[in-house]
């Protein structure tokens with residue numbers, strides 16, 4: 001495969017280029033789709049349309065560790081052989097996987113905000129009532 005960015009970084013021992021997560025996570029759409037399976041990095045951009053399981057599932061795994069998803073499907077030995085055509089490198093040892101941001105729970109502070117507003121309201125009412133009471137008493 002030609003024109004792979006950083007091809008020249010190919011390591012001497014394994015022959016496989018060591019790739020960091022910081023680079024992998026950038027390749028997660030139709031233009032360029034990489035995924036990690038068993039610590040190996042695959043560029044499946046050109047395979048997307050041919051994938052018997054559909055391109056959607058591959059896109060979902062773009063820029064991520066797809067090992068579990070890949071194994072859960074129980075891919076055939078043929079599929080595993082085919083997969084090797086798309087091998088571009090291996091995960092750099094010690095490369096730290098970025099924390100995935102999934103659907104966030106309610107941001108903290110939302111509840112606190114409404115609590116503060118409620119306290120303000122109660123405070124204002126107490127203030128008005130007190131002022132009213134003081135005025136009455138002073139008469």
Ligand code: HEM
Pocket residue numbers: 035042044051052053054057058061066069070073074075076077078079080082083086
């Ligand atoms: C380089 C990576 C991959 C290759 C080469 C590949 C290849 C294949 C092949 C050849 C098949 C046909 C059945 C078989 O031979 O096992 C298949 C089916 C399937 N693949 Fe993949 N696959 C890859 C990654 C993935 C990933 C990451 C997922 C994520 C969920 C996935 C999901 C599926 C599903 C759901 C099917 C079943 C389709 C069906 O039987 O209806 N594949 N794949």
